[in-house]
Amino acid sequence: MESLSFEYRGGRPLPSAPPVTLVGVVGSGNLEVMVEPADLGGVCRIEVLTAAVGFGPIWQAVMDDVFARHPVADVRISINDVGATPAVVSLRLDQALDAFTGGQP
Amino acid sequence: MRDWNSQGRNREARLARTASLARGKRVPAADARALLEAVLEPGDRVCLEGNNQKQADFLASALASVDPAKVHGLHMVQSVLALPEHLDLFERGIATKLDFSFSGPQGGRLAKLVGDGKISIGAIHTYLELFGRYFVDLTPQVSLVAAQAADADGNLYTGPNTEDTPVIVEATAFKRGIVIAQVNELVDHVPRVDIPGGWVDFVIQSPRPHFIEPLFTRDPAQISEVQVLMAMMAIKGIYAEYEVNRLNHGIGFDTAAIELLLPTYADSLGLKGKIGRHWALNPHPALIPAIEAGFVESVHSFGSELGMEDYIRARPDVFFTGPDGSLRSNRALCQAAGHYACDLFIGSTLQVDLAGNSSTATLGRIAGFGGAPNMGADARGRRHASPSWLKAGREAGEGRNTIPRGRKLVVQMVETFREHMQPAFVERLDAWELAESAGMELPPVMIYGDDVSHILTEEGIANLLLCRTDEEREQAIRGVAGYTPVGLKRDRRMVENLRDRGVIRRPEDLGIDKRLATRDLLAARSIKDLVRASGGLYDPPKRFRNW
Numbered sequence: 341m342e343s344l345s346f347e348y349r350g351g352r353p354l355p356s357a358p359p360v361t362l363v364g365v366v367g368s369g370n371l372e373v374m375v376e377p378a379d380l381g382g383v384c385r386i387e388v389l390t391a392a393v394g395f396g397p398i399w400q401a402v403m404d405d406v407f408a409r410h411p412v413a414d415v416r417i418s419i420n421d422v423g424a425t426p427a428v429v430s431l432r433l434d435q436a437l438d439a440f441t442g443g444q445p
Numbered sequence: 446m447r448d449w450n451s452q453g454r455n456r457e458a459r460l461a462r463t464a465s466l467a468r469g470k471r472v473p474a475a476d477a478r479a480l481l482e483a484v485l486e487p488g489d490r491v492c493l494e495g496n497n498q499k500q501a502d503f504l505a506s507a508l509a510s511v512d513p514a515k516v517h518g519l520h521m522v523q524s525v526l527a528l529p530e531h532l533d534l535f536e537r538g539i540a541t542k543l544d545f546s547f548s549g550p551q552g553g554r555l556a557k558l559v560g561d562g563k564i565s566i567g568a569i570h571t572y573l574e575l576f577g578r579y580f581v582d583l584t585p586q587v588s589l590v591a592a593q594a595a596d597a598d599g600n601l602y603t604g605p606n607t608e609d610t611p612v613i614v615e616a617t618a619f620k621r622g623i624v625i626a627q628v629n630e631l632v633d634h635v636p637r638v639d640i641p642g643g644w645v646d647f648v649i650q651s652p653r654p655h656f657i658e659p660l661f662t663r664d665p666a667q668i669s670e671v672q673v674l675m676a677m678m679a680i681k682g683i684y685a686e687y688e689v690n691r692l693n694h695g696i697g698f699d700t701a702a703i704e705l706l707l708p709t710y711a712d713s714l715g716l717k718g719k720i721g722r723h724w725a726l727n728p729h730p731a732l733i734p735a736i737e738a739g740f741v742e743s744v745h746s747f748g749s750e751l752g753m754e755d756y757i758r759a760r761p762d763v764f765f766t767g768p769d770g771s772l773r774s775n776r777a778l779c780q781a782a783g784h785y786a787c788d789l790f791i792g793s794t795l796q797v798d799l800a801g802n803s804s805t806a807t808l809g810r811i812a813g814f815g816g817a818p819n820m821g822a823d824a825r826g827r828r829h830a831s832p833s834w835l836k837a838g839r840e841a842g843e844g845r846n847t848i849p850r851g852r853k854l855v856v857q858m859v860e861t862f863r864e865h866m867q868p869a870f871v872e873r874l875d876a877w878e879l880a881e882s883a884g885m886e887l888p889p890v891m892i893y894g895d896d897v898s899h900i901l902t903e904e905g906i907a908n909l910l911l912c913r914t915d916e917e918r919e920q921a922i923r924g925v926a927g928y929t930p931v932g933l934k935r936d937r938r939m940v941e942n943l944r945d946r947g948v949i950r951r952p953e954d955l956g957i958d959k960r961l962a963t964r965d966l967l968a969a970r971s972i973k974d975l976v977r978a979s980g981g982l983y984d985p986p987k988r989f990r991n992w
Contacts, residue, residue: 392866395866398928401928401933402928423865425671425860425861425862425863425866426861426862426927426928427671427860427861427862427902427903427904427927428669428670428671430903431670431671431674431903431959431962432670434959435959435960435962435963438959438960439960
């Protein structure tokens with residue numbers, strides 16, 4: 341297992357704190373994503389626990405694009421990955437963040 | 446004075462050697478090997494019927510057991526190498542030369558035998574090429590085929606899996622070759638005549654029914670959300686925009702997802718009756734919900750699919766069936782139909798390079814082609830127009846001073862990473878290395894880049910018809926190649942420019958709500974759902990049942 345952490349600044353805070361959003365099931369799907377409001381001083385923090393070691397740069401690129409699509413602040417995203425491809429990671433994050441922000445960009 | 450009938454005299458000599466073995470056309474199974482040793486001559490071109498689905502497996506094992514001192518140096522000309530016996534022939538020296546199309550399950554062993562010098566490959570063909578050569582320079586002297594039943598006159602009933610049998614028998618019988626059929630049963634009257642008895646020389650009742658592989662059954666339970674997203678893009682970004690009504694789907698979960706989204710997503714877009722009406726396709730179980738929903742008007746098939754017999758029988762308006770009610774398939778005719786009469790081919794692949802060439806070749810395996818290249822190629826001989834063909838042709842010709850002409854839609858649908866993080870986009874296809882190691886004249890390319898019209902990944906659709914330079918084409922491909930090394934090396938400014946021009950389109954550009962891309966959108970989420978959708982008529986093989 342490898343632990344990765346990414347932090348992004350400059351996102352927009354949400355008007356009101358939405359409830360925790362959980363997407364995906366480990367085992368059946370291969371990826372679990374949890375999005376929750378957190379007092380992080382304006383930062384969006386993404387924490388990844390992944391079964392595949394050595395793909396840090398790809399995760400970095402995927403997360404950069406996710407944050408560009410969903411610039412949120414004071415949000416913690418936890419990812420538990422059991423060998424998902426970047427396609428699955430991107431889609432699940434888009435779905436989770438869309439659900440979390442209620443479709444607001 | 447030249448003998449103008451040497452082939453006829455040779456045929457008579459062969460038949461004379463079998464006099465003690467046959468009663469009429471019937472030969473007992475115990476004498477199968479003796480019959481083959483009597484009929485065959487060293488160096489003969491032999492077609493041992495191997496299809497995608499149906500196998501002449503009893504005759505294959507009989508041929509593999511002949512005495513190599515009597516029968517050797519055979520030149521095998523068959524579409525598919527599926528059984529171990531197909532290669533045992535070469536290991537035992539019974540055969541030495543091979544012209545074929547597809548060897549999926551035996552690809553690894555084939556590569557090894559080629560490496561050991563046991564097999565000399567003439568060429569790896571597409572189906573239509575090999576069938577074409579049966580009538581030009583690869584006509585079989587002896588053909589060994591499989592059917593469901595025969596009567597005393599040798600009339601054959603193939604049942605739903607007719608597949609290659611007609612083309613093989615026609616080429617052989619009308620050039621004074623010998624046709625030997627293995628059948629599951631001997632009957633007084635066949636339910637319908639698929640092969641006339643006059644074209645068949647010997648019939649052997651096999652001790653067990655011939656083998657059939659359910660090659661085209663895909664369990665909806667294994668379709669991923671990314672595949673659902675890609676299927677949504679195919680339907681909204683290609684099928685709807687080009688009004689695709691006549692089409693062929695490749696094998697795989699990507700296209701099964703499209704089939705299962707017709708009654709749900711496509712219907713919600715108001716596309717019923719506007720897309721997906723006529724198909725050149727095996728009877729995919731995944732198509733059942735779309736048929737039941739009224740999307741599908743007709744399906745012509747290369748072969749049948751195990752378990753679909755009763756469903757097909759109950760839907761004769763949709764399928765091609767005989768007076769007996771069962772499916773009549775025909776690989777050669779369906780391949781021709783797919784090439785000339787379909788407006789779209791969409792299929793998966795393993796690797797795509799920067800020019801859009803795609804290949805399923807991997808090192809250490811000679812797997813061949815099968816039907817995809819005939820389906821997935823612009824039919825340059827085509828002349829009849831249709832809305833999708835004209836639109837694709839307009840896009841390809843825009844700004845060029847050329848005479849108006851249509852284009853086939855050839856779509857490669859691929860997730861940017863395969864299992865174990867293998868990138869689907871590469872600078873150089875593995876096919877090059879395979880060609881070098883196996884001494885092939887050409888790298889085995891499944892679909893040539895200049896035939897590909899669109900590349901569809903989870904990141905978007907690249908419309909290669911709209912690319913005007915090699916550089917644009919390369920960037921359009923990099924622009925949908927995701928986080929693969931090829932994708933990461935994109936020129937971001939140029940890719941954004943291509944997106945502005947509609948050469949690259951993202952799901953959001955197509956108005957696709959990614960939140961809908963879940964398995965809930967599939968019209969069936971399991972094999973059991975397919976059985977239910979068929980009203981209990983679909984009877985899946987055991988290995989697909991988990992209840």
